[in-house]
Amino acid sequence: MSDISFNIEPVDEKPKKEGHQRRTGSKYDPIIEAFQESQHNLVRVEGTGKDAYYLSAQLKKALDRKDVNSVAVSVRNKEVYLEKT
Numbered sequence: 001m002s003d004i005s006f007n008i009e010p011v012d013e014k015p016k017k018e019g020h021q022r023r024t025g026s027k028y029d030p031i032i033e034a035f036q037e038s039q040h041n042l043v044r045v046e047g048t049g050k051d052a053y054y055l056s057a058q059l060k061k062a063l064d065r066k067d068v069n070s071v072a073v074s075v076r077n078k079e080v081y082l083e084k085t
Helices: 029-037 052-065
Strands: 042-045 071-076 079-084
Touching: 029 052, 029 071, 029 079, 052 071, 052 079
Parallel strands: none
Antiparallel strands: 042 079, 071 079
């Protein structure tokens, strides 16, 4: 009938997933939070290794998702700036 050997076993519930958990925020949220907590009104974001236009788009999406209107993102000379408005 079947060439496969197997057993079935009753359980009360499935175990929780390990490893990949659903992300509740953006990986760019810490950049925004650090800026909001800082005393600076204008900063340049460095050290991400991302293209300036890509980074600015991701930061803008994160700001929209968090419904933050007090921070502006801009790109000048291929560098990303955050400014408190």
